[in-house]
Amino acid sequence: MSGRGAELFELLDRGEVVLGDGAMGTLLQTRGIEPGGAAELWNVEHADTIMAVHTEYAEAGARLVTTNTFGGTSARLALHGLSDRVHELNLAGTRIAREVADRFDGWVLGDVGPTGELIAPLGVMEPGEIKAMFAEQIAALAEGGADVILIETMSDLAEVEAAVAAAAEAAPGLPVAATLTFDTHGHTMMGVSPERAAQALASLGARIVGGNCGNGPHEIGPVMTQMAQRRPAGIHLIAQSNAGMPQLHGAEFHYDGTPEVMAEYALRTAFGALFGMLTYVGGEALCVYNKGGSESIKADDVAKCACAGSAGGVGVGGFVANYAATGTVGFVFGLGWAIAAAIVAALCAL
Numbered sequence: 559m560s561g562r563g564a565e566l567f568e569l570l571d572r573g574e575v576v577l578g579d580g581a582m583g584t585l586l587q588t589r590g591i592e593p594g595g596a597a598e599l600w601n602v603e604h605a606d607t608i609m610a611v612h613t614e615y616a617e618a619g620a621r622l623v624t625t626n627t628f629g630g631t632s633a634r635l636a637l638h639g640l641s642d643r644v645h646e647l648n649l650a651g652t653r654i655a656r657e658v659a660d661r662f663d664g665w666v667l668g669d670v671g672p673t674g675e676l677i678a679p680l681g682v683m684e685p686g687e688i689k690a691m692f693a694e695q696i697a698a699l700a701e702g703g704a705d706v707i708l709i710e711t712m713s714d715l716a717e718v719e720a721a722v723a724a725a726a727e728a729a730p731g732l733p734v735a736a737t738l739t740f741d742t743h744g745h746t747m748m749g750v751s752p753e754r755a756a757q758a759l760a761s762l763g764a765r766i767v768g769g770n771c772g773n774g775p776h777e778i779g780p781v782m783t784q785m786a787q788r789r790p791a792g793i794h795l796i797a798q799s800n801a802g803m804p805q806l807h808g809a810e811f812h813y814d815g816t817p818e819v820m821a822e823y824a825l826r827t828a829f830g831a832l833f834g835m836l837t838y839v840g841g842e843a844l845c846v847y848n849k850g851g852s853e854s855i856k857a858d859d860v861a862k863c864a865c866a867g868s869a870g871g872v873g874v875g876g877f878v879a880n881y882a883a884t885g886t887v888g889f890v891f892g893l894g895w896a897i898a899a900a901i902v903a904a905l906c907a908l
């Protein structure tokens with residue numbers, strides 16, 4: 559593991575707090591990207607905008623900077639006629655994130671999304687072909703300075719296996735985080751349960767495992783509860799809830815997960831951590847807590863999580879709330895919530 563990656567895990571193991579960023583795609587939609595456009599192309603054609611988004615998250619308190627490379631495999635870029643620019647676009651995106659992370663003493667998560675292809679026998683792609691696509695992307699992420707490879711929004715364990723194997727081959731010194739999307743009755747659309755995922759992802763070699771995207775923060779809690787009960791020792795959990803499903807109001811899309819909702823979500827999970835019932839906590843703006851319990855979480859840390867989650871720069875639909883819960887979180891959340899929310903609201907105003 560690289561020096562920077564090792565430092566991140568040392569922080570997590572000590573129970574330190576690390577804030578991460580939020581969505582990229584929905585923010586780019588507000589800044590001019592065409593519907594269905596290639597966000598990765600903006601790494602070279604609108605690098606200043608990508609830099610600005612990363613910087614806004616960092617200024618809000620984020621120290622985990624996620625590269626703008628979610629659709630950076632050749633399969634995804636081929637949809638835009640860009641399959642021959644995998645290395646260029648991923649390298650550029652990672653270098654932008656690296657510059658921001660270095661200015662704010664942070665870490666870069668090299669983002670890898672699904673290829674959109676089905677693996678045989680369900681599809682026509684062979685595992686080796688999928689692995690080669692991931693390896694091509696991940697090599698560029700590593701070259702650009704990623705500290706962790708983030709494999710996210712997966713539904714098929716076979717595709718995750720190919721991605722993790724590609725990371726081991728193309729970036730052997732980098733740790734891997736892997737998440738699936740449990741948006742179909744508590745399972746992925748391929749039928750993978752949270753319990754099975756926690757064990758399977760860890761067995762593949764991921765150091766951080768969890769769930770992301772889905773139908774909103776109300777959904778991710780039960781998923782992470784189940785994963786927490788089955789995760790192997792030493793494996794960290796990450797939950798990347800989005801802000802719900804888009805709803806069309808007139809000519810505009812709106813989301814139930816407003817900044818206020820996501821901030822409340824972050825606070826509820828953060829206060830759960832105060833009672834030692836969560837290992838990682840967060841909202842749209844990622845708050846990471848480890849196993850330290852109440853002694854490792856300070857009032858200003860909770861306030862930072864909530865304030866970052868409610869900041870105007872925190873977008874919809876993206877990365878990340880990190881927590882692992884027990885079945886008694888609902889009880890904890892009900893304790894003095896109105897008082898706690900008022901206190902943190904006051905801290906945010908300072």
